[in-house]
Amino acid sequence: MSAAALLPLFVAAPLFVAGLMLTLGSLPRVRSAILLTASLSTTAAGAVLIAVVLDSGPIAHGVGLWPYGIAIPVAADMFSALMLTATGLLTAVCSMFAIAAGTAANRFFAPLVLVLMAGVSGALLTADLFNLFVFIEVMLLPSYALLVLAPPGRGRVEQVRGARLYVTVNLLTSTVFLAGVAFVYGTTGTVNLAELSGAAHESTAVAVAAGICLFALMIKAAVVPVYGWLACTYPSTSVAVTALFSGLHTKVAIYAIYRIYAQLFDGDDRFLLVGIIVFSITMVVGVFAAAGETTTRSILSFHMVSQIGYILIGVALFTVAGLAAGIFYLIHHMIVKAALFLSTGAIEVRYGTGALSQLGGMARREPVIAGAFLVAAFSMAGLPPFSGFVAKLALVMAALEVGQVALVVVMLVVSLITLLSMLKIWSGVFWGERPGDDAPPGPPRIGAALAAPAVVLATFTVALGIGAEGLLGLADIAAAGLIDTTAYTEAVIGS
16 A cells, blocks of 8 residues: 555544543543654654655655545655644643643543644645635634533633634634635646645636635734734633644644645745735734733734734745745744743643743742743744754854845844743743742642643754755755645655
8 A cells, every 4th residue: 555545544543542532431541642652653753754756856656546636635744744744743742741731631532632733634634625625624623622621610801702702703804715625627728736836826716715824824913904803812712722723724734835835835025025015014913912921821812913924925025035935934833932931831730820920930949941931932933053054053054035124124123023022931930939829839739740831842843953954955855845836746646
């Protein structure tokens, strides 16, 4: 059996295991073990897929061995393989945190996460616009439940309010995306990405139809001006779910934007200036919005909006260097943002709040978590030797390569303000003294199990910074595949 024929297992296996877990009843430790095994297996399978693609190029398969044009096409190139590996890792680490924090005690948590993982994998592998819509919906359905899921007796009204906004925005956005897919089909007679290669570059009607799809995906990615939903919903749910969503949901939308623009628009430079302007504004608005927030998760959520602007600059430049930098930044951000959410979230779980005014002195009380946060914060701000420095330097060099000096100035200024915001969290949470608490620091309240996820991800950002050449090389291959989509197209047609 070829490697391509195994691609559907990235979707089928988590769905099967999720269904099986519902029959286990009250066996939380078994559910947790299965969840970690499944997510780590996805990570390992993604790493193997990277090796396969590195050796043979893009691979594709028609599900069920139906003839081409009828079968559901799934395909993997270096970009999708990297994303599958990263999403598997993030799911495993966030699941570890959920187990330690008690969030996974709910019998439905693990099955819902596995269904979410199946939807994410399907969205990353599909080579069909309509099935991209289907897998995004598969990804969203368990997310609606995860937003309000809480350990027994610890649910909050804010979770319901946040979920209501999240459901409303995503239902509207999915409707817009489906309308765009319908218009693409109406103007071309197909939704297969291989058959749509360059179609938007050649036809204004197709460009408008595909533009509707991209507009919907930008809402899902929280691009300015439609970004407020993210900052209102992510802080309202449990810490584990916030970190999980930060590494999966908006990143799938970003992946789809990269893929659709490369495949349908063939890098058409007529629209790139619009992207540079919009994504630059996203960087600026997100970082300034964070400055006025007073809780750790709200600050980090607005910073997430700002960093999404950085990632999408890669597709707006649409050079090999720009795309490679954007892909590197995407992987880096998934790891570092989750590390920030999980390090501050561990404090929120054990000390009962994430408000800056009610915390302080955590550097003495919780030195391990403080260290993990500091590493991730320096990386997010773009300081060496962490992965954030490599990511931002690569973007700056790519922008200078095409003469975008003003864009470079914006990126550097936003990086400085990002550092100041990280220092705001540091001074409010980790420095000074906790209000009304004059007692000497006792033993840490955050145990090894709760601290480990943030430490693991902080270690990864150090490793990616020091050993950046490896990931940058893979990102270059992924970027070259987006610049010249011939191999991807031929693989899908050949399936």
